[in-house]
Each structure stands twice: as C-alpha cells, then as structure tokens.
Amino acid sequence: xxxxxxxxxxxxxxxxxxxxxxxxxxxxxxxxxxxxxxxxxxxxxxxxxxxxxxxxxxxxxxxxxxxxxxxxxxxxxxxxxxxxxxxxxxxxxxxxxxxxxxxxxxxxxxxxxxxxxxxxxxxxxxxxxxxxxxxxxxxxxxxxxxxxxxxxxxxxxxxxxxxxxxxxxxxxxxxxxxxxxxxxxxxxxxxxxxxxxxxxxxxxxxxxxxxxxxxxxxxxxxxxxxxxxxxxxxxxxxxxxxxxxxxxxxxxxxxxxxxxxxxxxxxxxxxxxxxxx
Ligand code: ATR
Numbered sequence: 001x002x003x004x005x006x007x008x009x010x011x012x013x014x015x016x017x018x019x020x021x022x023x024x025x026x027x028x029x030x031x032x033x034x035x036x037x038x039x040x041x042x043x044x045x046x047x048x049x050x051x052x053x054x055x056x057x058x059x060x061x062x063x064x065x066x067x068x069x070x071x072x073x074x075x076x077x078x079x080x081x082x083x084x085x086x087x088x089x090x091x092x093x094x095x096x097x098x099x100x101x102x103x104x105x106x107x108x109x110x111x112x113x114x115x116x117x118x119x120x121x122x123x124x125x126x127x128x129x130x131x132x133x134x135x136x137x138x139x140x141x142x143x144x145x146x147x148x149x150x151x152x153x154x155x156x157x158x159x160x161x162x163x164x165x166x167x168x169x170x171x172x173x174x175x176x177x178x179x180x181x182x183x184x185x186x187x188x189x190x191x192x193x194x195x196x197x198x199x200x201x202x203x204x205x206x207x208x209x210x211x212x213x214x215x216x217x218x219x220x221x222x223x224x225x226x227x228x229x230x231x232x233x234x235x236x237x238x239x240x241x242x243x244x245x246x247x248x249x250x251x252x253x254x255x256x257x258x259x260x261x262x263x264x265x266x267x268x269x270x271x272x273x274x275x276x277x
Contacts, residue, residue: 009060010039010261013052014067017043021225021275022065025254028274029266037062037262049073057096063261064094065254071106071136078104088140093257105260108137109144111253112193112221112246117148119248119269122191122217124148130189131155132205133196134162137221141195142166146174154189156181158196158205181207188213192240194220194231202230209238216240223247225275248272 012022018041026039044052049070056064066074071090075081078091079101085091091104116122129150131138134157146153152175157163163178170176179187185208192212196205199222212218218235223245228236235243248268255268 006036008035008037008062008261010037010063010065011042011056011061012039012065012067013042013044013049013056014070015043015046017041017067020067021250022067022254024275025251025271026258028271029255029258032266032270033262033264035262035264044070050077053077053094053102057100057102061096063096063257065257066092066094071140075104078102080104082106084109084143087143090136090140092140092253093260095261105257106140107253107256107260108249109141110256111249111251112141113144113148114252114256114268115244115246115248116191116219119252119272120217120219120242120244122219124150124191126151127190128188129153130184130187130192130211132192132194132207133157134159134166135195135197137197138195139166139169141193141221142170142176143173146170146176149174151175152177154179154187156184156205156207181205184208184211187211188216190216192216192218192235194218194222199230204230204234212238212240214239214241218243219246220244221246221249223250247275251275 020041030037074091080103082105085104085106088106093105095103154177155163156179160180167176167178218240220229220231229245232243251268251272259265
C-alpha cells in the first residue's frame with residue numbers, strides 16, 4: 001500500500017449525491033490499475049459550490065467530478081477549458097493544477113459514444129439519430145455524437161424552441177434538425193436516445209412509437225441498476241430491437257476522467273459487468 005501522503009484524493013460533488021455510483025467505479029479502477037488514490041462522494045450545498053471546491057483544493061485534493069446541478073457553475077470556475085467542455089457549456093471533470101489553476105473537461109459525450117459504439121456495437125455513421133431533450137445533458141453530448149457523422153441528428157423536445165436553438169448552435173458540427181414531439185409522426189430513426197429528465201418522474205417523453213422500425217435501437221442516458229428505466233421499459237414494450245440504459249455511459253465517462261487524471265485507461269467492461277451483477 002502507498003504511504004498516506006502519496007495517495008491522491010478525488011471526489012464527486014453534487015446535490016443530492018448519496019446514490020452516486022462514482023466512488024464504487026473509481027475505486028474499482030484504482031484497484032485494477034494499482035493507482036494510489038481515494039475517491040469519495042461529497043454533497044455541496046446549493047449556492048455553496050465555489051467555496052466547496054476551493055475548500056477541497058486547499059485540502060490538497062487532486063481533482064473532482066461534478067454532477068447535477070453544478071456542471072454549469074463548474075464551467076465558470078475553471079481557468080482553462082477543453083474544447084469539448086467549452087462547446088458543452090458544462091464541466092464534469094476538474095483537475096487542480098500545482099499552480100492553483102483549475103482545468104475543466106467534459107467526458108459525458110465521450111462516455112456516451114464509447115458505450116454506444118465500442119461496448120454495444122451501435123453504428124452512428126450515416127444513420128438517422130433521434131435525440132430527445134434539449135437541456136444540459138443533451139448539449140453535452142451533441143459534439144461527440146455529430147463527430148461520428150450520422151446521416152442526420154434530429155433533436156426533439158417538449159419545448160420545441162430549445163431544440164431549434166441547439167440545432168442551430170451545432171449546425172456547424174453536422175446535419176442537425178429540430179422537431180416538436182408531434183412532428184415525429186411518420187418519421188423513423190435507427191437510434192433513439194433519451195436525454196430528457198422525464199425519467200426522474202418515471203415518465204417517458206410523449207413521442208409516437210412509430211419512430212421505431214424493426215431494427216431501431218433505443219438508448220436511455222439515465223440508468224437503473226435494479227431494473228429497466230421508464231424509457232427502456234417503454235421501448236421494449238413497443239418492440240424496440242434492442243434497448244439499453246445509460247450505466248455504460250456512466251462508467252465510460254468515469255473511465256475518461258480517470259484517464260485524464262492518472263494517464264492510465266482502466267478496463268470499463270469488467271466494472272459495467274460487476275455493477276449489473
Ligand atoms: P439536464 O441537465 O438533465 O439536461 P435540464 O437542462 O433541466 O436538465 O433539461 C431537462 C430536459 O428534460 C429538457 O429538455 C426538458 O424539456 P423542456 O425543455 O420542455 O423542459 C426535458 N423534460 C423534463 N421532463 C420531461 C417530461 N416529463 N417529458 C418530456 N421532456 C421532459
């Protein structure tokens with residue numbers, strides 16, 4: 001075991017944070033790779049994000065993951081930002097630098113595309129993709145998704161104006177389009193991704209099941225280790241060829257953060273498997 005002074009300290013901060021799987025994931029990565037680190041979950045008070053982060057920095061933490069509802073505030077606290085974090089307008093990975101600066105990155109989009117493509121073998125290139133929602137979670141994944149060259153990425157949201165804004169903001173990254181839920185009638189997609197917060201209320205966005213053809217894959221950016229999420233249940237009941245929740249995305253965004261901090265790529269597949277078990 002490494003001497004206590006050589007152990008690097010990390011945490012995930014959010015509010016609420018009690019159910020976070022991140023400590024389990026990062027501690028598994030550390031055990032796997034032999035990296036000497038500790039990782040815990042810390043709840044920061046609403047309105048107390050910046051002082052909370054400064055406190056962790058003063059206590060010698062090496063970095064922090066940021067989750068709901070602080071990803072936008074985290075962006076504003078950073079001294080430097082990766083291009084993808086800048087584009088996402090949100091930060092989920094902070095690195096505390098030796099000169100006191102804070103570097104921000106966003107690994108959510110990479111987490112999604114790695115899970116879709118590498119773990120699940122889902123093709124994005126030249127496919128028709130439907131992305132539901134137009135909040136922070138969706139903004140965070142648009143750039144990496146469009147980088148995989150879908151034939152078209154259609155953003156549909158309960159409040160259509162927000163989808164239109166996102167489609168415009170990312171038009172330079174690929175072929176984007178915005179639609180209201182009602183306008184999805186008569187349209188079919190190869191992949192439907194739920195990026196709305198509807199699942200928090202065990203609800204499903206009000207879209208027609210006719211968006212699915214026989215080979216359509218559905219993916220929920222939310223996860224539930226104990227059963228199907230509302231969206232995965234909806235998709236399976238309506239005959240989706242395959243439907244997945246976002247547990248793999250969670251583990252992959254963590255793996256990408258771990259790699260930023262430690263320079264080592266952990267094996268995410270075994271961690272996904274053990275969480276499912
Ligand atoms: P997040 O950071 O999770 O993206 P957000 O920025 O508050 O949170 O965005 C929440 C998203 O979920 C929005 O797209 C919201 O739709 P509106 O823009 O119309 O508010 C969507 N959403 C939340 N509850 C929903 C529901 N019951 N049905 C459909 N969409 C819902």
